Amino acid sequence: MNLNASGTVFKYGDNVDTDVIIPARYLNTSSHAELAAHCMEDIDKEFVSKVKQGDIIVGEKNFGCGSSREHAPIAIQAAGVSCVIACTFARIFYRNAINIGLPILECPEAAKEIKSGDRVSVDFQTGIITNETTGKTYQAEPFPEFIQNIIAKGGLLNSIK
């Protein structure tokens, strides 16, 4: 996992659920590229055509609520997104993101203030989020050591080897 991320923000609101992140009609595949091609389709038709490698998704509360489909963080990661920032995450999405190595940060202040199109950079080791467009910085909750260990080893499967 990269220790830093920086990119343009795609901003959404509360309760972005796994059905809009990747609709069930596409769950008959586990191909990462196919999942990425439909990422966010039901909430933002233009997302897939606009997103660039390294871009950042920002949501507000309860991001990723709904089903346990790991296809949701996989679609986001495979679409090139480097990091998701939200006020809070739904718990299965949180687990899944960590387990597949998609960095996610809880930071209510940043999640509320950052806007679509802002340029944002993130330092995962310190949890510092910088909004380069406004110049404002935020401190996100750092990961507990146990989880840092999973991430450092490159995901859950490597950590149980």
Added chain:
Amino acid sequence: MGMTMSQKILAHHAGLKEVKAGQLIEAKLDMVLGNDITSPVAINVFEDNGACGVFDNTKISLVMDHFTPNKDIKAAEQCAKVRRFADKYDIANYFDVGEMGIEHCLLPEKGLVGPGNLCIGADSHTCTYGALGAFSTGVGSTDMAAAMITGKAWFKVPSAIKFVLTGKPSKYVSGKDVILHIIGMIGVDGALYQSMEFAGDGLKYLSMDDRFCIANMAIEAGAKNGIFPVDDFTREYVKNRYNGEVLEFTADDDAVYEKTYTIDLSTLRPTVSFPHLPENTKTIDEVGSIKVDQVVIGSCTNGRISDLRIAAEILKDKKIAKGVRCIVFPGTQNIWLEAMHEGLFDIFVKAGAVVSTPTCGPCLGGHMGILAKGERCISTTNRNFVGRMGHVESEVYLASPAVAAASAITGYISNPEKI
């Protein structure tokens, strides 16, 4: 400091005397579950990791339920992959067409989970088994892969909210109305990362089917798990099904709860969740005039025999409104047989409904009842997110089987008390 029921089960499986909310633990699992959508991803992870065996071939359940009988070639390929895996590792509990059911109806029915168990499933509604006094929670495919290899999973010990249920609900107030009421009250993130523990003398009016329905939707309040104490209903249910050791954990008297709510079940009304979140609830008296195009009765929330019985009681000798499609999905092959023997299918078909083989089908917008643009469905399922059952501009209203059946007759969301 006292522990909640959930914390005691986690401590037991982690081999610890005590655990505290927020603590990260690793615990041994009694059952690991996957379905035809999540297992293929887990199998990829399993194989990429070079794993050469599963921890215990009797403690893994693979249920082909979402897109089965296979709806298209891709779905067929996904199931074929899981079938090959089940063959190769001799997975005892592999359920395919002919013996499958919707996973969360099937596992309790087959006695694959029991009181005091610790289960994870790569499906968010794995929380259903909390009805049996088990700690059970949904995870993703990577967790499932790791668990199939090691038989263990990591958990952050949750804090809890206590729901004290008192009083006797009226005839058409079911488990579904109780949980919709609660989600309406606390919101879709009202129990985020927490356990929902149910207690109180009102439990004696909630059948196992009601409890399965309530625990099923704990995830819709963001909870990690929902859990019921073990009582005579539970013991009776598991008696001739579950062969494992029944472990009855009870919360300590001084267990710490972040919040306690007391709910008098006698004051509840049949409840409906409006689009596009389960928390948008109204009582049946407040819904107004909402015309529906489709009615779905079934799913892991309300596809059990008592759900079908109440729907049949309302539909008996009645006709479904013109222009309304009513689709009934029994949860398992056994429930299907029971309903057939009781004559419920006669009632459904004569009323103008169709009865499907068990499948998740339309619940997740998979197949067998997808909605067109602008269409509305009243459904006994558990989610009404944007596009959940079809077109992004279609709408899903969540309700009990009684409300769904009443609505099928009138063509409008209706109060079963008035049919």
